[in-house]
Structure formats: C-alpha cells, structure tokens
Amino acid sequence: MKKNSTDKRTRIMNAALDLIAENGFHASPTSLIAKNAGVGMGTIYRYFENKDALIEAIHQETHEKLITEIFSEDSEKQPVRERFIRVFTNLIKYMIRYPHISKFLEQYYNSPYGIDKKREKLSSGDDPFGKLMNYAKSQHIIKNLDNHVLHAIAFGPFIFLLKDHIAGFIQIDDEMIGKIVEACWDGLKR
Amino acid sequence: MKKNSTDKRTRIMNAALDLIAENGFHASPTSLIAKNAGVGMGTIYRYFENKDALIEAIHQETHEKLITEIFSEDSEKQPVRERFIRVFTNLIKYMIRYPHISKFLEQYYNSPYGIDKKREKLSSGDDPFGKLMNYAKSQHIIKNLDNHVLHAIAFGPFIFLLKDHIAGFIQIDDEMIGKIVEACWDGLKR
DNA sequence: GAAAACAGAGTGAATGATCATTCCGTTCTT
DNA sequence: AAGAACGGAATGATCATTCACTCTGTTTTC
Numbered sequence: 001m002k003k004n005s006t007d008k009r010t011r012i013m014n015a016a017l018d019l020i021a022e023n024g025f026h027a028s029p030t031s032l033i034a035k036n037a038g039v040g041m042g043t044i045y046r047y048f049e050n051k052d053a054l055i056e057a058i059h060q061e062t063h064e065k066l067i068t069e070i071f072s073e074d075s076e077k078q079p080v081r082e083r084f085i086r087v088f089t090n091l092i093k094y095m096i097r098y099p100h101i102s103k104f105l106e107q108y109y110n111s112p113y114g115i116d117k118k119r120e121k122l123s124s125g126d127d128p129f130g131k132l133m134n135y136a137k138s139q140h141i142i143k144n145l146d147n148h149v150l151h152a153i154a155f156g157p158f159i160f161l162l163k164d165h166i167a168g169f170i171q172i173d174d175e176m177i178g179k180i181v182e183a184c185w186d187g188l189k190r
Numbered sequence: 191m192k193k194n195s196t197d198k199r200t201r202i203m204n205a206a207l208d209l210i211a212e213n214g215f216h217a218s219p220t221s222l223i224a225k226n227a228g229v230g231m232g233t234i235y236r237y238f239e240n241k242d243a244l245i246e247a248i249h250q251e252t253h254e255k256l257i258t259e260i261f262s263e264d265s266e267k268q269p270v271r272e273r274f275i276r277v278f279t280n281l282i283k284y285m286i287r288y289p290h291i292s293k294f295l296e297q298y299y300n301s302p303y304g305i306d307k308k309r310e311k312l313s314s315g316d317d318p319f320g321k322l323m324n325y326a327k328s329q330h331i332i333k334n335l336d337n338h339v340l341h342a343i344a345f346g347p348f349i350f351l352l353k354d355h356i357a358g359f360i361q362i363d364d365e366m367i368g369k370i371v372e373a374c375w376d377g378l379k380r
Numbered sequence: 381g382a383a384a385a386c387a388g389a390g391t392g393a394a395t396g397a398t399c400a401t402t403c404c405g406t407t408c409t410t
Numbered sequence: 411a412a413g414a415a416c417g418g419a420a421t422g423a424t425c426a427t428t429c430a431c432t433c434t435g436t437t438t439t440c
Contacts, residue, residue, distance in 0.1 A: 008390090024302065026216055029425060031392095040391035042428080051426065110300045112214065115357050122359065145369060148360045149351060153373050156346030161339060167305050169312065170338045179335055183343050187377035198416095219399060221418090230417030232402080241400065 011037040021103035211293035
C-alpha cells in the first residue's frame with residue numbers, strides 16, 4: 001500500500017478550512033490545524049511554504065470548485081434571464097450546502113488576501129459573471145451600469161443574507177431562495 | 191491651559207479608528223495606537239478597561255452617529271418610497287464621506303464582535319430600518335418578505351460596492367448613487 | 381536473501397517575534 | 411507636597427516557523 005502523500009495534504013487543508021470557517025484566521029494556529037489533521041506541526045511545512053500559502057491553496061481550490069459547480073449547467077443558448085436565475089440559485093444552494101466553504105470564502109474576501117486576489121481576477125479578465133453581464137447589457141436586458149455595480153446588485157443581497165443564515169438568525173429554504181433571486185433580478189433588469 | 195482628559199480619550203479612539211480602518215484589527219497593536227495618539231501605552235488603560243472595550247466604544251459612537259445622521263431628515267409623514275430613497279442616499283453619502291468609519295464598521299461587523307452586537311440589536315427591538323420596513327409592508331408597498339431578506343436587498347448591494355469603492359476599483363459619484371438607490375428600490379418594491 | 385546503508389517523510393520541542401497588559405518611576409495639577 | 415495622570419520598559423502569553431532527530435521503507439552490497 002503506497003502512502004499517498006496527497007492524503008496528508010488534503011487532511012491539512014480540510015482541517016484548516018474547518019478551523020478557519022469556525023474560528024477565523026486568527027484563532028486557527030498551526031498547532032491546532034496539525035492536531036486536527038492528525039499530523040505533526042512540521043508536516044504542514046513539508047506541503048506548504050507557510051501559512052499564507054496554505055490559505056491561498058484552500059482559496060484556490062474552493063473558488064474553482066464553486067465556479068465550476070454553479071456554472072455547470074450554464075449555456076449561452078439559454079435566455080439571459082434564465083441564465084441569471086439558474087446561476088444565482090446554484091450559488092445560493094451551494095453556499096448553503098457547504099457552509100464551511102462559504103464561511104471560509106467570506107473570511108478570505110474580507111481579509112487583505114482577498115482584495116489583492118480580486119484585483120488579480122479583474123485584470124486577468126477571466127470572470128464568467130462579467131461575461132454574462134456584458135452580454136446581457138449588449139442585449140439591453142439589464143441596466144446599463146458599471147459591472148461592479150451590477151455585481152453588487154446581484155450578489156450583495158445574498159452575501160449579506162448568508163451571514164444571517166450562518167449566524168442562525170434566519171433559515172433560508174427553497175421558497176426563500178426563489179424570492180431572493182427574483183428580487184435580485186428585479187434590481188438588475190431594465 | 192487645562193488638559194481636558196476627554197481630549198486624550200478622543201485621541202486614542204481616533205487613532206484606533208484610523209489604524210483599524212487602514213490595517214485591520216490584527217495589525218493595530220496598542221503600542222501603535224498609543225504612538226499615533228501621542229500618549230503612552232499605559233494611558234490607554236486609564237480610559238478603557240482593555241482593547242475590546244476600546245473597540246466597543248468606537249463602535250458604539252460611530253454607529254450612533256451614523257444612525258442619527260442618516261435618519262435626521264426622515265419623517266413618517268413622507269411617502270414611503272421617498273423615505274427609503276432619502277435614507278439610502280444618506281447612508282451611501284455618509285459612508286463615502288467618512289471612509290474610515292465605513293471601514294471600521296465593516297471590519298467590526300465581520301468580526302466575532304459584530305455578530306453578538308447584531309443579536310443584541312435584534313432582541314432589543316430598536317431598529318429604525320425594521321420599523322420602516324414593517325410600515326412599508328403593511329401598506330403593501332414593498333415585497334412581503336422577512337425583514338432580514340429586505341435588509342439584505344436594501345443594503346447588501348451598497349455594502350458590497352463600498353468595498354470596491356474603498357479598494358479603489360470604482361469611483362462612486364452622485365449620479366451612480368442615484369442609480370444604485372433606484373436599483374435597490376426596484377428590488378424592494380412590489 | 382540478509383544485512384547494511386541510505387533517503388526522505390514525519391515530528392514536536394525550541395526559537396524568536398509580536399502582542400496585550402501591568403507596574404512603577406516620573407510628571408503634572410491643585 | 412499629595413494625589414492624580416502619564417509613560418514606557420518589563421512581563422507573560424500566544425504564535426509561526428525551524429531544525430535536529432526518528433522512523434519506515436527502499437536500495438545496495440556481499
């Protein structure tokens with residue numbers, strides 16, 4: 001039985017993800033990450049250059065997984081409204097299904113890490129949402145506003161609400177998801 | 191020339207506010223707060239029990255100032271739509287005029303402090319936005335959704351956008367404010 | 381095929397850095 | 411001069427990171 005070193009790497013990443021989701025970056029010492037992953041502290045540094053690199057790796061992986069999943073059924077042949085509604089709905093369901101990932105990403109984007117990452121994303125130009133927005137604008141289906149503003153109208157409400165959901169103030173069910181998505185679309189459409 | 195002890199208290203609070211806004215909680219050591227406030231480290235502990243108490247005091251003060259200011263012109267006699275638009279517009283302008291306060295509050299509400307504070311607010315029931323929402327719902331002017339959801343639709347977009355503004359990705363001018371507020375209203379109204 | 385030598389993953393005590401907080405000598409106020 | 415206010419070095423706690431060592435599986439030697 002060959003020891004798969006990916007196994008330990010994964011265990012470290014999962015332990016860190018869980019801890020950061022539950023306690024935040026600053027209450028997730030490497031010692032605890034190592035303990036929860038069932039490895040020695042030194043082992044973390046065999047797989048990651050330092051703690052930042054570990055966090056970056058987790059972000060990269062979760063972000064990719066998220067984007068892939070929520071756009072999985074998206075097709076340029078569908079009507080724009082349908083596409084928006086499907087993608088938003090997927091996003092919300094995903095976030096609710098994987099609360100630890102949501103919390104991690106939320107923390108990440110609210111930290112100094114996140115700002116730089118966003119800057120990178122924007123300049124590299126591979127933003128599937130941006131493309132969808134641009135197309136919808138060219139068809140005069142949604143308001144002709146800066147993409148940042150459209151992003152805000154589309155995602156702001158749910159990001160806001162997610163905190164309430166995670167904190168336990170509300171319970172988001174399928175019916176509510178439908179209504180939220182509709183309301184966001186109302187804000188977006190011409 | 192009498193040394194007013196309130197003066198030092200204020201200087202400490204302002205220094206902490208600025209540092210936290212610019213660098214976050216965890217890059218704002220008491221030593222630096224003291225230095226920027228022009229006082230000794232020990233002095234901070236004459237005015238605040240500990241660092242948490244200092245942060246709570248800053249929150250309390252900035253939050254009160256914010257609420258007072260954005261509701262200053264609000265009157266129950268005005269039409270609901272006008273009231274929403276005025277209050278939102280005030281909020282956005284305030285946040286843009288005082289970016290350090292905005293950043294501080296954003297950090298605060300994204301930290302463990304903030305969650306507890308929100309819980310407190312909700313149970314105490316003194317939420318002027320909630321009242322406005324309830325009234326508008328009773329008049330069938332806005333969608334009949336849970337207040338959390340309405341809050342999210344109303345404030346989510348701007349909170350989201352504010353980060354972009356502060357990070358320098360966009361420049362929010364008066365025309366943009368008007369459009370954002372309209373879009374939020376579109377999401378809210380029946 | 382057994383024993384010896386090696387390789388390198390894994391470990392966690394030790395290190396050094398950074399903080400919040402305290403404590404006591406100094407400075408101001410009355 | 412007494413007492414309050416102040417300053418900042420000292421303290422003790424918490425971390426990320428390192429590094430000398432162990433352990434296990436593999437290769438070489440005879």
